[in-house]
Amino acid sequence: MYPAMDQDVNQNLEGFNVTLFLTETVGITAVLLMAIWISVYRGGYAWTSSPDLEFNWHPLLMTIGMIFMYGNGILVYRVFRGRRKRKLKIGHAFIHLMVFVLAVIALQAVFDSHNLKVPPTPNLYSLHSWIGLIAVILFSCQWVSGLVSFLYPGLHVSLRASYLPVHTFFGIGGFLSSVTAALLGLLEKAHFSVQVYQDLPTEGLLVNFIGMAIVLFTVLVMFLVTTPRFRRLATTEDDLLLQEDSQHKMLLPHHWD
Known part of the structure; x- marks a missing residue:
């Protein structure tokens, strides 16, 4: 067995747990306030039978998915720093898959609410809709590229290392885009x-x-993600997995490289 927490040696994590607790508390509060607003002031929820109420699914699901869950997906590698990296990759991908599902339902709700009205309301004319659609598209591309690059089938180790900063940058960019769209929508x-x-x-x-x-x-979320002393450091097991992966790539036929 390899040590699960050897990355914490000489790493200052003071304040991490308090900040994380505050982050989750504020995120849950945002979701609850959104649900209260829609239930108390906007008439609640419906589907295609009532286009105006169907719209209400859009802000709620986007807040849960593209804000709260997206932010937590970004934090997976810091929150569960002691877990095996392969499991963290799967967890990261699964959370973002759920975000994608919620985003698709939320988009369906808003398009239905516009198209089923009499007369119909135009789609994609506002700055909110433009930035929101860009955020969802960027997020979707990030999910697919991350799946291909880091899980299955996975890039060569050197290519994976080169792509990681790009994946991180656009992941954060997509999150900030979704936040911008949410504020404009509100x-x-x-x-x-x-x-x-x-x-x-x-x-x-x-x-x-x-x-x-x-x-x-x-x-x-951005504070936790960008603070260097909070980042997850590589474990002994991570290094061994990289070596095994590299050796496996070398054994593949040349046309697979």
């Missing part, structure tokens, strides 16, 4: 639906608090 919905929003009624306050919770969650 503002757009507030101006369309909240009466006398400029007078800051209770619903307006709630919308603003949702936005602030999303921003704070994002800041905390």
Whole structure:
């Protein structure tokens, strides 16, 4: 057996658990506030029988998936630093697969809510929709490229190492894009639906608090991700797995390289 926590030697993790707890608390709060807003002020949920209520699935599922779960997917390698890297890769990929499923349902809900209205509402005309669609497309490309590069079939070790910074950069970029789209969507919905929003009624306050919770969650996730002393260091087992993978690649026929 190889030591599960040998990456923690000489690594300062002071404040990590407190920051992580605060991050999760704020993220869950954002989701709960979104659910309360939709249930109390926006009439609840339905599917195609009521296009206006079907729309309500869109902000809720996007907040759960493209904000809360996306952020947690990014944090997997730091939160479970003592686990085997192969398991972390599978967990990272699975969480993002669930994010993709929720995003598809959320997009279906918003397109249905526009197309089934009489008369129909135009699609993809707002800045929110443009940035949101870019975020989903970027996220989807990231998921596929990560699956091919790091899980199955997997790139050669040297190519994988070269691609990792690119994957990390665009993963964070996709997360920030989804946050930007969420904030624009909140503002757009507030101006369309909240009466006398400029007078800051209770619903307006709630919308603003949702936005602030999303921003704070994002800041905390980015702090955990970008702080060098919180990163997961390679274990002895990781090095051995890389060596085994490299040897396996060398045994493959030349046309597979």
